[in-house]
Amino acid sequence: MIRKIDHIGIAVKDLAATKEFYEKVLGLSVTEEEVVEDQKVKVAFIPTGDSEVELLESTTPDGPIAKYIEKNGEGIQHIAFKVDNLEEKLAQLKAAGVRLIDEKPRRGAGGAKIAFLHPKATYGTLVELCERD
Ligand SMILES: C[C@@H](C(=O)O)C(=O)SCCNC(=O)CCNC(=O)[C@H](O)C(C)(C)COP(=O)(O)OP(=O)(O)OC[C@H]1O[C@@H](n2cnc3c(N)ncnc32)[C@H](O)[C@@H]1OP(=O)(O)O
Ligand SMILES: [Co+2]
Numbered sequence: 001m002i003r004k005i006d007h008i009g010i011a012v013k014d015l016a017a018t019k020e021f022y023e024k025v026l027g028l029s030v031t032e033e034e035v036v037e038d039q040k041v042k043v044a045f046i047p048t049g050d051s052e053v054e055l056l057e058s059t060t061p062d063g064p065i066a067k068y069i070e071k072n073g074e075g076i077q078h079i080a081f082k083v084d085n086l087e088e089k090l091a092q093l094k095a096a097g098v099r100l101i102d103e104k105p106r107r108g109a110g111g112a113k114i115a116f117l118h119p120k121a122t123y124g125t126l127v128e129l130c131e132r133d
Pocket of ligand 2: 007009054078080128
């Protein structure tokens with residue numbers, strides 16, 4: 001079961017400068033910042049009501065965020081939905097023939113379990129599913 005939009009992932013070149021805009025200009029607050037080695041990103045989370053904005057800066061020139069920016073420039077890179085049971089949802093999608101990037105959950109920011117669906121299977125949007133407490 002999909003519960004809500006957990007976060008919107010935004011690819012940026014300069015996390016510090018982007019954070020400053022969101023905090024000083026928009027008046028929002030960054031609550032968590034961490035490096036997720038597995039995804040080659042440094043992330044900052046900004047709560048906005050029931051969902052969050054996730055700002056992502058690449059930690060390497062070959063990571064998915066660096067590649068996305070190279071091709072498309074900065075901007076929204078993915079949408080993440082919160083699910084109750086990620087393994088169950090992935091099994092259901094796989095059975096339905098949906099192209100999965102991750103067949104098994106990986107470790108995301110804040111210790112969440114995450115998995116991505118291929119944008120070619122979702123009509124053009126990179127979708128992340130995440131399970132967190
Ligand atoms: C920390 C964590 C968390 O929340 O906890 C995160 O969010 S980590 C967030 C960062 N991590 C990730 O994104 C991991 C999952 N992403 C990936 O595995 C990759 O980025 C792929 C989505 C498979 C794309 O990689 P690939 O090297 O294949 O790039 P590519 O440029 O050849 O893309 C293949 C086709 O998909 C399209 N495509 C690529 N990235 C896209 C995106 N973000 N949104 C919509 N379409 C996209 C391209 O335009 C291309 O279409 P055409 O063929 O029509 O030109
Ligand atoms: Co994300």
